[in-house]
Amino acid sequence: MTRHVENDTTAAPPQPAPPAGRMCADDRRRQIAEVAMRLFSERGFRGTTTKEIAQAAGVSEAIIFRHFATKEELYTAIIDYKGCGGEAASPVAGRPEQPPFIDELRGLVADAMEAADDLAVFRTVAQHMLEHHEEDTEFLRLLMYIALEKHSLGQVFWDKNVRVLYEFLGGYVRRRQREGAFRDVDPYAAVRVFLGSVIHHSLVNLLWDRDPARRIFRVTNEEAARQFADVLLRGIAAKDAVGAGATKRPARNREGGADVKNNRDKNKKR
Amino acid sequence: MTRHVENDTTAAPPQPAPPAGRMCADDRRRQIAEVAMRLFSERGFRGTTTKEIAQAAGVSEAIIFRHFATKEELYTAIIDYKGCGGEAASPVAGRPEQPPFIDELRGLVADAMEAADDLAVFRTVAQHMLEHHEEDTEFLRLLMYIALEKHSLGQVFWDKNVRVLYEFLGGYVRRRQREGAFRDVDPYAAVRVFLGSVIHHSLVNLLWDRDPARRIFRVTNEEAARQFADVLLRGIAAKDAVGAGATKRPARNREGGADVKNNRDKNKKR
DNA sequence: AACATGTAAGTAAGTACTTACTTTTAGAGC
DNA sequence: GCTCTAAAAGTAAGTACTTACTTACATGTT
CATH class of the missing domain: 1.10.10.60 (Homeodomain-like)
Structure with a gap:
């Protein structure tokens, strides 16, 4: 060879x-x-x-x-x-x-999920997605073409990636509702708000608001992830659990935070 | 012939x-x-x-x-x-x-904005957008093609429509922050979460999760609008203003509600 | 008759894909 | 080392068809 x-x-x-x-x-x-x-x-x-x-x-x-x-x-x-x-x-x-994106995510947030560190869970997911989109803008564009052109593999992509992500996050929301941490909203509504923010953000930056200097909402991925997670979590938090952080372990959010860090480093390598 | x-x-x-x-x-x-x-x-x-x-x-x-x-x-x-x-x-x-979409919106929410009925404002905007997308799916698709193909009028559309919508809603958020009703988040972050939910919802239903029977988040436009507005408002509400509704006039949300109704009827005609 | 609305039948420049042919290279036998 | 060779990697120049756009001429209404 x-x-x-x-x-x-x-x-x-x-x-x-x-x-x-x-x-x-x-x-x-x-x-x-x-x-x-x-x-x-x-x-x-x-x-x-x-x-x-x-x-x-x-x-x-x-x-x-x-x-x-x-x-x-x-x-x-x-x-x-x-x-x-x-x-x-x-x-x-x-x-x-390629290693399935969703599996990467599962691994990244496993600890934070176990610790019920909601902020770390959603921040990590958001940031990892935003970085993934930024690293692979070509594929994001291709995906849009695939959807518009109604290529048959579009459905496969949806089912194998986005749908399972919805179910994954929706499942977590449901669990935290059972635990009394989140109020009673449709879990998929919550996930739609969250993924809507994240994906829309990437899509806007890629397709519409392309010039970084003119951008209407100009933030780092880290900051955007933090804000999206923050708004979502306050939006679905149970009334008694006021803070946006974890209700059970407010101080020990090191696990989730570390994951975000790792992810950042990984970003550099590409 | x-x-x-x-x-x-x-x-x-x-x-x-x-x-x-x-x-x-x-x-x-x-x-x-x-x-x-x-x-x-x-x-x-x-x-x-x-x-x-x-x-x-x-x-x-x-x-x-x-x-x-x-x-x-x-x-x-x-x-x-x-x-x-x-x-x-x-x-x-x-x-x-065509009558500019943004002007329609301004008219629809003017009363609710004056009354500081936050829920009515965001619900009306969300529902009107969702219905508009549903009525004009052709144009939504065309827009995506325009963006992907980098047609020069794509920039014009963004500036004349989406950008001004961001500014319009961002301005309202800023005002309500000054009034102490919303906490101190980047107004554009809030708008991105909100418009992200709405636009992502339309786009998903149009391009990806097309079969209504298989949909992962299956709701009427009215319900979706309610949920998105609800999560957003709780997400950015100031700590003391707990409820999702207007802080000042909790009962009198008739204006905004009426607008939403009118809009609904308009939907039926197609 | 005048003029706008319409058409059939082009054209030149693509389009995806093929054919018939040449060049490079790994590796066996010497 | 060296040649010889079979297969793989490569090409130039097609093929049949489609593309955006034109031309020369016909038809209907006033």
């Missing part, structure tokens, strides 16, 4: 074709998928031509069709790889699919 | 062409714009062909280009007409542009 130094292919749309040498099939397949992902996320499925993809990848059009039978298959492989995995249709060969 | 059997190409979506007779230019222009809007919102700018538009409008392709110089001009005219108005470029001839 000839492992090849990947030439830096991240620039303006049509790109002057880098001096790509020969690659082994797996590398080339992955490179095409990455380049295509960038273009698809920028201009949508229909707006991206196979010729453009070939140019951007520095190869001829024919080799795209050597690696992917159709443009649609290339598209689907990318989506599939990025967490809509339908198990079948191995995406970027060999690669065992 | 020689009706011709069009060779079967595109199949289902483009519609079997209605028996449109002769029209005066203005009517035709408007009809084309409406049909095109439907198709653009469904498949995006690049995904919609002028041939499809012509078929769906029941005319030949050439007359589209008699009324609109280019496909892009047709697209822009539609967007412009739907509230991104840049004054110039008369959209659908003669027609004086």
Whole structure:
């Protein structure tokens, strides 16, 4: 297997074709998928031509069709790889699919949940999501195209990721209601308010209020996460539990806080 | 009129062409714009062909280009007409542009704002927005395409509609903070939580959780509006003002309530 | 007759995808 | 080391079809 130094292919749309040498099939397949992902996320499925993809990848059009039978298959492989995995249709060969985002989250907030540190739970989730969106803006854009174009894997993504996140957080809210910490609101209403804030925030910053200098609500991810969690928790807190923090262990919120920190560091690495 | 059997190409979506007779230019222009809007919102700018538009409008392709110089001009005219108005470029001839959504809202909540009936203010805004989104799903979809495709009028829409809505609600929050009714949070954080809930709710129902039977958070617009407003208001209420309703006039919420009612009736008509 | 509304049949430049062919490279046998 | 070779990686130049947009001409109403 000839492992090849990947030439830096991240620039303006049509790109002057880098001096790509020969690659082994797996590398080339992955490179095409990455380049295509960038273009698809920028201009949508229909707006991206196979010729453009070939140019951007520095190869001829024919080799795209050597690696992917159709443009649609290339598209689907990318989506599939990025967490809509339908198990079948191995995406970027060999690669065992990304670690599911939801599992990362579960791990991050497990301690805080056990400790019933509500603020840490929601802050951590919010911040982790915001950072994930910022790290992978391409995929966020792609997701919107997928939804608009009604690609069949859109439904899979929803069910495998967002729906389970709703159930995960909704379950926590329900538990805390049983424990008397939260008042009696529809748990999914609470989750919608929370995820609505977070996702809307990312989407606005990505799609509408793009210029950071002109932004109407200009905050760091950390600050935004704190505010969203704070408003939500006060909004659903039981009357007797006034503070926004945990009712049971107001001082010991180190676990949740540490998780947020870890997450921050992890952010730097990419 | 020689009706011709069009060779079967595109199949289902483009519609079997209605028996449109002769029209005066203005009517035709408007009809084309409406049909095109439907198709653009469904498949995006690049995904919609002028041939499809012509078929769906029941005319030949050439007359589209008699009324609109280019496909892009047709697209822009539609967007412009739907509230991104840049004054110039008369959209659908003669027609004086839709009444700005934000002004409708201002009128609807004016009384409730004066009465400082917070719940009525936010409930009315939420419900009116949710209903507007439901009535005009085509435009919501189109907006997402506009944002993704980075159409220049997207910025105009943001500034003329969403931005002013943020400022409008943010201003109200600030005022209520001064009055001691709301605690000291960033007003735009509060608005983001609120509009995030509302817009995310519409977007989810439109794009992701489309099947009403499977929906994860299944409520009427009225109920959703109530819940979002409720969580937000408790979330930002000052400590001493415990209840979610107005601090000053807890009983007299008739004004805001009446507005919500009127709005509801309007919903039924579609 | 005049003029606006309409059309059938183009055109040139794409579009996804193929074909027929050349180059590179791993690795066996010497 | 060296050649030889089979398979894989690559390409140039197509194919059949679609695209936005045009042209030359027809029809209906005043």
